[in-house]
Amino acid sequence: MRLVLLGPPGAGKGTQARMLEKRLGVPQVASGDLLRTAVRGRTTLGVEAKRYMDKGALVPDDLVLKLIEERLSHPDAASGFILDGFPRTVAQAETLSAMLKARGPRHLDKVIAIMVPDDEIVKRISGRRTCKNCGAMYHLIYDPPRNHNLCNSCNGELYQRDDDAEDTVRMRLEVYAAATRPLLEYYGRTGLLSEIDGIGRPEEIQQRIVEALGPAGAVAKGKSA
Ligand code: AP5
DSSP states (O other), rough: EEEEEEEESSSSSHHHHHHHHHSSSOOOOHHHHHHHHHHTTTTTHHHHHHHHHHHOOOOOOOHHHHHHHHHHTSGGGOEEEEEEOOOOSSSHHHOOOOOOOTSSSSSOOOEEEEOHHHHHHHHHHHEEEETTTTTTTETTTTTTBBBBBBBBTTTTEEEGGGGGGGHHHHHHHIIIIIIIIIIHHHHHHTOEEEEEEEESSSHHHHHHHHHHHHHHHHHHHHOOO
16 A cells, blocks of 8 residues: 555644554655654754754755655565655655656555644644654643653653744644645545545544545455454
8 A cells, every 4th residue: 555644734644644554554654754863863964954844844855855765665665655744745746656656667546635724733733742762642632641741652751843833833834835735636636635534533533544545444454453
């Protein structure tokens, strides 16, 4: 299954991708996570990317594409992947399509857009906390950790992302509207797109995604049971 998850910042793409990984048996490939790893590692690419991420702007395509192409070449992505945060522009979508054709030829199976209104996004992002150690995600109100500021799974310290400050979130929403929302029309024309209501418990949203995946989702669901 080669799946793309679209949606505004904080829509729940990462939350759903992590749940789908277990269900579908293919890895989540999150451009934001790949970039944050490069930033933490202080690589040349990471230092350059940070200048854009801190402002809530898009990182230039050549940097993002380098990371994505490298990650998709890993053996665990050979039979499929869940792309989260990539593509983010029509130009990235066209490059992805060419990249897949050159590898096989292959193509995307499905694009799911998680639709969440801006006021809910601000609530979700302002309460998000992430484990420094294992990357597990929490929300101070919707999904709080058992112990204050500590991860339930590994006891790692929880932190708030630098780009989750209110002004930066506003900028990210503007960038989404201008650069990423046009992908709804782009993928709408291919017949691959399903738009999912992103309001509800994560398990309810997961169920909507599985239904949109049709037989592929149902088979995969059986696998994980
Ligand atoms: P990236 O890391 O991709 O951030 P994003 O797209 O803004 O998305 P988020 O990670 O903020 O949110 P999400 O939709 O994954 O929601 P989550 O599941 O965490 O990108 C960061 C930056 O990197 C960009 O600004 C850009 O600079 C750069 N970048 C990345 N990709 C790029 C690309 N392709 N090209 C160029 N630049 C790129 O959920 C959010 C919170 O809500 C959590 O606390 C969660 O617990 C909670 N939550 C989830 N689901 C629910 C629910 N159903 N109900 C209540 N709460 C929920």
